[in-house]
Amino acid sequence: MSQHPRDTVAPAYRATMMFHPSHHVPDLAAAEDFFRSVFGRDSTPMTILWQGKRDSGPDYSTFTLINDVLFDTIDPRRYILHGEQGYPTVKTPHLKALGWYVEGMTELFGELRGRGIRLLSQLDEPAEGDEPPHAAGAPMPLFFSHPEDTGIRYEFMPPPPGVSPLDPRTEPGWTRPALSADDPLGxxxxxxxxxxxxxxxxxxxxxxxxxxxxxxxxxxxxxxxxxxxxxxxxxxxxxxxxxxxxxxxxxxxxxxxxxxxxxxxxxxxxxxxxxxxxxxxxxxxxxxxxxxxxxxxxxxxxxxxxxxxxxxxxxxxxx
Structure with a gap:
């Protein structure tokens, strides 16, 4: 399977939960309409993170919880980091990538680099040194694997320190919703x-x-x-x-x-x-x-x- 069998000693890092699939679309409003009509789910815009604050934040993304899967939809035209569009514009929607919440980000960063797996910052710059890079404009550690080394660009970020308004699964005691008679897809x-x-x-x-x-x-x-x-x-x-x-x-x-x-x-x-x-x-x-x-x-x-x-x-x- 691999030339690098996992050590039998428990590592100092752990993937705790799949964070989200990411999906690139040309129209966020159309995507929200789709999830509402087909999946029977409303979506939460990323802008909720800045609700009540003086300055508004990015508006490139909307999140939809489908039972136990948190789905992230992105309009690349709105994904602007330091004045540059971070992803190419799409005409046809397509799934893009996925990622995990990880405890022990620094330890995982070192393990991946030690295995020769190249890592990238949110700005797609090579991530080197002993400490993982931070998210653009935030102190949170965040990094991505290089797609040539892992197949696609996987994302790694720490679990949120509290309950995330975008991810209800971070609520203490959250469990997967039971089957609902109101769910159009069951x-x-x-x-x-x-x-x-x-x-x-x-x-x-x-x-x-x-x-x-x-x-x-x-x-x-x-x-x-x-x-x-x-x-x-x-x-x-x-x-x-x-x-x-x-x-x-x-x-x-x-x-x-x-x-x-x-x-x-x-x-x-x-x-x-x-x-x-x-x-x-x-x-x-x-x-x-x-x-x-x-x-x-x-x-x-x-x-x-x-x-x-x-x-x-x-x-x-x-x-």
Whole structure:
């Protein structure tokens, strides 16, 4: 799997929770409308962080909590750091990256650098030395992995010191919401995140050998047409998937190759027929299906081939 097996001694850092998927869109208002109509969820603008303060802050992002998955939607045109647009403008929405809350940021920073994994600041500048860089304009440590070394640009940040107005999961005692009869999709929980790759060993070095994730299974995703390694890390399951040629997944991966592609999120649901009826009512088409899983057409679903399944992945023993 990797040339760097994880030390048997517990490290001085720990990934505590997946922070969020990030998703780049050309129109934040349209994205909010999509989550409201299709997922039945309202979104919280980033500007809530500056509510009641004299100066307003950035307005490039909005957050949507979908059961246990916090989703971050970004309009790159508004993502201005020190007078420069930090991400290229997009015409078609697409998942971008993901990241984790980490306890022991300095220790993780040193471990990654010691393994030769290059790291970047929020301004995409090389992060060197013994201390991690801070967020642009804030004292919080924040850094990213170099996509050539880890497949995509993964984000690492410390857990918030208190309850975050953008992330209700930081509330003491928070638990995953129970299945609700009012949920138009009947979502039980986030099932897994699909990252497309032709070099699974590259990302497994990060998520297993360094961060301590566990490989819970290997097999096929016949609906998407991929060969998969499933990893549990902190509260989430990640599907590292090598796509078959000729599939929609392979087409998506090839756009960014030889880097990896954050392709999709799949939710576990209670009733697949209910999901399909609601999606049809909102103009979201189904692109592929099996008896227990369906994948939507991203052209009708904010650029994401969302998955919905009544199945549980082999080895997924989360409560």
């Amino acid at each position: 979502i039980v929980r986030g099932s897994h995140h699909t990252v497309l790759t032709d070099r699974p060993e590259r990302v497994l070095t990060l998520v297993v050998d360094v961060l301590g994730g566990s490989v819970i299974g290997e097999g096929r995703d016949e609906v998407r047409g991929t060969t998969c390694t499933w990893v549990r890390l902190a509260d989430s399951i990640f599907e590292y998937a090598v796509p078959d040629e000729g599939t929609a997944a392979h087409t998506d991966w090839s756009v960014r190759a030889p880097q990896d592609t954050y392709h999709a999120i799949t939710f576990q649901v209670a009733d697949l027929a209910k999901v399909e009826r609601h999606l049809a009512s909102q103009g979201v088409r189904v692109a592929a299906r099996s008896d227990d899983t369906l994948v939507v057409d991203p052209a009708t679903a904010l650029g994401v081939p969302w998955g919905f399944t009544t199945a549980v992945l082999p080895g997924d023993d989360r409560d």
